[in-house]
Amino acid sequence: MVADTDGRAPRKRADARRNQLALLDAAATVFVTSGVQAPVRDIAAAAGVGMGTIYRHFPTRADLIVAVYRHQVEACAEAGPALLANTATPYTALANWMDHFVDFLVTKHGLAAALQSDGLDALHTYFLDRLVPVCAQLLDAAAGAGEIRTDVAAYELMRGVGNLCVGVGDDTRYDARHLVELLISGLRRQG
Known part of the structure; x- marks a missing residue:
């Protein structure tokens, strides 16, 4: 060094x-x-x-797991503004970011289960502090462009997506990504 x-x-x-x-x-x-x-x-x-x-x-393996978790949170956080800047519409940026978020959540569940320690609360707080504002920025941009409903909060949406991803891996017939796509398409304004 x-x-x-x-x-x-x-x-x-x-x-x-x-x-x-x-x-x-x-x-x-x-x-x-x-x-x-x-x-x-x-x-x-x-x-x-x-x-x-x-x-x-x-x-230690725990050091590696924590580092992977933080690295993935940062990658997901950085993807939001990049997608917003480089995607045709804010709605498309939101939908693409949700793909990143689902990928993160699938890994996160395994990481969290492996850690089973007091540090898990601090990691969860870090996760929320970094990702809720990114999701809010994407939602605000899409709502501001008139592409989606305005009555959904970032935390609420992320929590819903997280709940859809909990079953991944337990049942090969379960496709969380498809359900998340349905959820995100449900945000679109009608007409």
């Missing part, structure tokens, strides 16, 4: 940051396909790094 001269915590080298991001992305992918108890060697292989690199960044 490179030490800062102004007394702040040392910054990681660029290659160390890239390795850490690659690990977080790979871990999230492996967690979705194989669960959070997947072997660390599978995560290392997916990230293209050695086992020592994982343990250098994340000494």
Whole structure:
């Protein structure tokens, strides 16, 4: 690590940051396909790094799980404004963001179950603090454009989507993404 001269915590080298991001992305992918108890060697292989690199960044599985959770919250939070800026309509941006949110929720349920600790409340608060304003921004833009109803709050919508995603993985016949699409299309203004 490179030490800062102004007394702040040392910054990681660029290659160390890239390795850490690659690990977080790979871990999230492996967690979705194989669960959070997947072997660390599978995560290392997916990230293209050695086992020592994982343990250098994340000494315990819990450290890795928390880091993946936070990384996914940040990715979802950053996707909202980017979609709003680069999508044809605010409604389309909202619908596309909901796809990101569903992907996050599917992973989140497994991560939360694996943690089972007091830190889970702090992570949930972090999740709400970062994502509710993003969802509100998307809803406000779509409502302001006259594309959706104005009587739904961000927390309420996110809670509904979260409840639809709870059953994912338990029943292969259950398609939460389809139900979320129906929910989002139900927001559209009629006529």
